[in-house]
């Protein structure tokens with residue numbers, strides 16, 4: 001069975017997200033040529049921003065399955081590294097067929113071309129590897145690395161069913177694949193906080209690396225780096241990209257860090273939700289200046305509805321804060337724990353971002369060198385933090 005022309009048209013229409021502009025004809029053509037349904041399992045889990053997750057089942061309800069496969073939906077194919085059945089509906093999503101618009105957007109930043117040698121990290125279903133193979137043509141080569149043997153095994157079957165020739169490897173993609181370098185392009189489809197230097201080393205000067213960058217504070221970003229003659233890679237934030245984290249860089253789970261710590265309670269005048277509404281520029285500044293990570297949760301308890309912003313030190317889970325917003329309240333409860341006054345640091349970083357003129361996300365970039373990565377504003381010389389978190393104001397040149 002194949003997709004109806006109407007379904008294929010719907011998928012093509014879903015490729016251009018509103019703000020990202022035109023993804024270009026070669027990518028559209030690749031999506032037409034590579035049947036997405038060959039990469040989706042008979043039972044998949046659809047997880048959307050709003051509403052409860054639901055299953056699509058090709059045998060039980062073929063109409064919904066086909067409509068969803070040829071839509072903008074992310075289809076989760078694995079939960080909890082395979083420890084939980086999809087039919088259980090709950091768990092951490094650990095492999096998926098990514099949203100077609102995100103796939104197209106990242107490919108557009110990558111600009112793969114005929115004859116290119118490409119390294120993909122995070123094979124997943126194999127759909128992106130198949131699109132890449134189509135884009136590089138018969139004279140190019142795609143090498144794709146997947147950490148999960150079961151996922152890789154299914155991807156190999158999917159690619160074979162689609163008649164696609166790609167080199168698949170099971171292993172830690174953080175190491176890249178030295179057998180096959182130098183690559184013209186490195187395409188990463190799992191989220192990373194710290195960019196492995198191996199990707200820079202294995203990509204030729206002038207080559208391009210595109211990756212979903214999850215620094216941890218606030219939202220995540222699409223990053224496009226170009227490899228330089230001096231062995232560094234330099235580039236900018238080019239948009240939004242939310243992906244599942246690379247296994248070795250996943251944050252530790254759990255909201256409530258170890259009990260028994262002394263808690264400092266006070267009230268904060270800043271509405272924590274306001275920070276979320278200021279855009280990715282403030283997230284980038286806070287992340288670069290503090291190295292902290294955050295997440296938000298919504299709920300209700302005996303005092304009514306709340307929105308909580310959690311801030312923590314990824315290298316010391318004993319330092320954290322939670323700020324609680326309640327409707328109608330003029331100030332907001334802060335509980336701060338541990339040696340680092342993390343919420344105070346967030347407020348200071350926010351004030352510095354304001355003092356710089358509230359730079360937009362397009363003004364941030366990153367340099368990856370053998371010794372680590374540095375985040376900068378406007379030009380690589382204006383470094384905000386180097387090789388991880390910068391907590392010393394004297395070394396942050398804002």
Ligand SMILES: C[S@@+](CC[C@H](N)C(=O)[O-])C[C@H]1O[C@@H](n2cnc3c(N)ncnc32)[C@H](O)[C@@H]1O
Pocket residue numbers: 094095096097098121122123124125126127128129145146147148151171172173174189190243244245246247248
């Ligand atoms: C969002 S999926 C990739 C989607 C995929 N490109 C596609 O087209 O279906 C992310 C994948 O990255 C894999 N992954 C996570 N950590 C990895 C690592 N260290 N090395 C290689 N793959 C990894 C996950 O197992 C998962 O299959």
